[in-house]
Amino acid sequence: MELLDRFRQALVDGDADEAGRLGGEIAAGTAYSADRILAVLSAAMGEVGARYETGEYFIPEMLRSAAAVEAALQVLDPYLFRQRQEKAGVVVMGTVRGDVHNIGKNIIVSALRAAGYKVYDLGVNVPAAKFAARIEEVGADLLLLSAFTTSTKQALIDVVSTLEEAGLRGRVKIVSGGAAHSPELAREVGVDAFAGDVKSTLAVCRELMGGS
Ligand code: B12
Structure with a gap:
């Protein structure tokens, strides 16, 4: 074999x-x-x-x-x-509060690192305030939110509003993904983009970073 x-x-x-x-x-x-x-x-x-x-x-x-x-x-x-080509951007990533799924998240973290991103992986069950604090601390370009159960909708909304209250929303692009997640849900909770697999995640991140 x-x-x-x-x-x-x-x-x-x-x-x-x-x-x-x-x-x-x-x-x-x-x-x-x-x-x-x-x-x-x-x-x-x-x-x-x-x-x-x-x-x-x-x-x-x-x-x-x-x-x-x-x-x-x-x-x-x-x-x-x-194998990375160049430094592609700074990413904060984690699975939102109330959710402990991490397999897909870990694969995306590795894919982003392989593509040259500096990734801060905050783990699972991450509260909104922790995302905001780390974004501020490391000057992140992108925030990637994993959400695998539909019950995490409120947690996604909380992250967006916490960033707005902290004055960080304009500074960072947000991408969400994970099983039981959809482009419709992404629009509803107010994130910038949704991606469903490794390939589309890399394409979306590149686009949001201003690449082609
Ligand atoms: C493994 C698994 C578990 C494991 C998790 C182990 C772990 N360490 O992660 C365990 C057993 C712990 C678990 C628990 C639960 N689970 Co579960 N679980 C799954 C299962 C079977 C597979 C998920 C998986 O790892 N897939 C493989 C990876 C590679 O795929 P992926 O996660 O989709 O990730 C890919 C993409 O989504 C994307 N991606 C992932 N993250 C991100 C993030 C971003 C930003 C982007 C852009 C892309 C992206 O890229 C990845 C690579 O291609 C799914 C069903 C399914 N087929 O998806 C259910 C599922 C996600 N679980 C579900 C549920 C309900 C639960 C529980 C609530 C069950 C329960 N009653 O206790 C608990 C939740 C506990 C909690 N609070 O979180 C439901 C959610 C349904 C819903 N609509 O809400 C699912 C869909 C099963 C189902 N059909 O009912 N689960």
């Missing part, structure tokens, strides 16, 4: 040791682009999500796969980052 296929399988199987080891092998070679590696990660976790939804996987399997992604990204992040 090809290296990336074995890597994909280790993620789906939730084998963190194997995912970390294969991540190391991938990083030791020069054969794969950041785009390709991230596409494999996204596809593998998409499959894990689908298995959960069809009842083939339960929460423990899901959490094992999440741990496998983390183990792989720990090894791969420096490799992905080496």
